[in-house]
Amino acid sequence: MSIRLEPLLDLKPHEETVHSEVKKIKEDLLSTGVQKTHLIVDEESRVILDGTHRHRAMAEIGLRYTVTYAVRYLQPEILVKRWLPCTQRADLSLIKESRALSSEIVESSLAISAVDELKASFALLTKEGCYLSAPTFISIFESYWIGWRLFQNTAYAIEFSADTEPIDSLLKRFELILYRPTVSKKEVVLNASEGGLFPPKSHATYSTLSLKIYASDYSILKADET
Numbered sequence: 609m610s611i612r613l614e615p616l617l618d619l620k621p622h623e624e625t626v627h628s629e630v631k632k633i634k635e636d637l638l639s640t641g642v643q644k645t646h647l648i649v650d651e652e653s654r655v656i657l658d659g660t661h662r663h664r665a666m667a668e669i670g671l672r673y674t675v676t677y678a679v680r681y682l683q684p685e686i687l688v689k690r691w692l693p694c695t696q697r698a699d700l701s702l703i704k705e706s707r708a709l710s711s712e713i714v715e716s717s718l719a720i721s722a723v724d725e726l727k728a729s730f731a732l733l734t735k736e737g738c739y740l741s742a743p744t745f746i747s748i749f750e751s752y753w754i755g756w757r758l759f760q761n762t763a764y765a766i767e768f769s770a771d772t773e774p775i776d777s778l779l780k781r782f783e784l785i786l787y788r789p790t791v792s793k794k795e796v797v798l799n800a801s802e803g804g805l806f807p808p809k810s811h812a813t814y815s816t817l818s819l820k821i822y823a824s825d826y827s828i829l830k831a832d833e834t
Contacts, residue, residue: 611646614676616667619647620655622800624808625664633665647674648813650681655800657681657813681793688793690771691809693756695763698784702762703732703739708754713737716775723787730755732762733775733785748789749799749806756807759786768809 637643643666647659656663657679666674679686703709709732714722719731719738729741729751741755760766762784769778769785778785791811799806 610651610678612676612678613673614649614654615672616663616674617672618654619649619663619674619676620653620800621660621663621805622655622657622796623660623806623810625661626808629661630665630668633662634669637665637669637671643675646677649676649678650797651678653681653797653801655681655797657686657796681797686793686813688791688796689812690788690790691768691812692771692778692788693759693763693786693809694767694769694778694782695759695765695784696767696782697764698762699764700734700762700784703758703784706758708742708758709739710742712740714740716779720775720787723789726789730789731787732759733779733787734783735779748791748795749804752788752791752806752810755786755788756810759784770812 643662645659645662647663648657649655649659650657659674663674710728714737716733716738719728719733719740722728722740723731728743729746731741732739732755741751746754767782769782775785775787788810791806796806796811
């Protein structure tokens with residue numbers, strides 16, 4: 609593990625970004641002139657594991673360098689978890705008409721098991737019942753994009769919840785939840801290395817190690833002058 613000053617162009621994002629989050633980070637960078645937290649990257653592949661939105665914000669304001677904290681992504685102490693897109697209001701009629709979904713409605717426990725066992729590409733969970741993707745399983749990358757586009761077209765406002773909260777609890781607060789398979793580390797690195805970006809906030813990096821190391825308010829403007 610090491611702290612480095614690296615060119616933005618050398619780093620590889622692994623997922624798309626949310627415009628509103630990038631905008632907030634840009635405003636903070638421009639007002640303070642400092643990078644407050646490192647971007648966490650894989651030591652070998654240079655894939656960004658945490659900090660995709662900060663990377664995008666820095667690129668958009670024309671910066672060339674960023675402070676990174678390089679880790680060995682494949683070590684067992686580092687884990688990949690899912691974000692679950694949720695919405696409190698959705699047009700469920702669009703779901704019922706979608707050809708990407710099976711016509712059968714199942715209980716949430718069955719839908720979750722089907723996705724976790726890769727018998728379904730994704731599931732849309734509601735209080736009244738759950739909809740599985742069409743029977744044929746496709747790649748993890750494609751399943752994330754098909755599920756995301758359908759959910760995005762259905763939801764009026766999107767929030768993201770960590771998959772550590774029980775589904776029954778989430779369904780009390782949200783009308784619709786997109787449930788997706790867990791992505792492996794190798795899939796994250798492979799797709800990022802080939803330029804394939806997952807939908808925004810698809811997964812998060814967790815660790816038993818302390819990875820949230822602050823950059824000591826490193827001057828991003830000073831770095832770009834060197």
